[in-house]
Amino acid sequence: MNVVILDTGCANLNSVKSAIARHGYEPKVSRDPDVVLLADKLFLPGVGTAQAAMDQVRERELFDLIKACTQPVLGICLGMQLLGAAQRREQRRRLAGHH
Template sequence: MATSTQNVVIIDTGCANVSSVKFAIERLGYQVVISKEPEVVLAADKLFLPGVGTASEAMKNLEERNLIDLVKQVEKPVLGICLGMQLLGKLSQEKGQKADELVECLGLCEGEVRRLETGELPLPHMVGIP
């Protein structure tokens, strides 16, 4: 597969398995940079926002890395992967220690992420496929 000349950047959120996302994108013929540097992120043609864990921890990581305002400045396409997709919304509902809590997210997409009510049915659980 030919290598694409587009500038593809994975935002280094500090809460994701960026190497697996990088590998998947490279298999499509793109050269990928992982960065949290404003000049690199803002110069990207395409951006990926990965995430693993809880929205509260991810937003804390983004804040500590000064990425919240940076991501909001981006005018190019951004694809959220896993938790990264949740972070693009306004709010994410999570199970807190005492009750459900709503975590303020990036607000780049309309809508909120709410827990799926299943009654007594178990939620499906997805695992990685080698």
């Protein structure tokens, strides 16, 4: 199984990677769309303040990548909030007439 941890720039990646590895998987850490979109399972971790995390995700231009994911995504801690923020961002665009 192809397991990927999205490198949001605001997460303790080693802890998440170790936890997944303890279950027998070898997760990749990436923010490359070619790697992320081909994952069977995607982990979206995040720690810190919401604003700092949003800034990191925005700087890395990850909102569109998160929205493009069709595989199961597990948001961990702040990662779940980032997942919700990506969806709200899309809804605001639609309400404003942008697609």
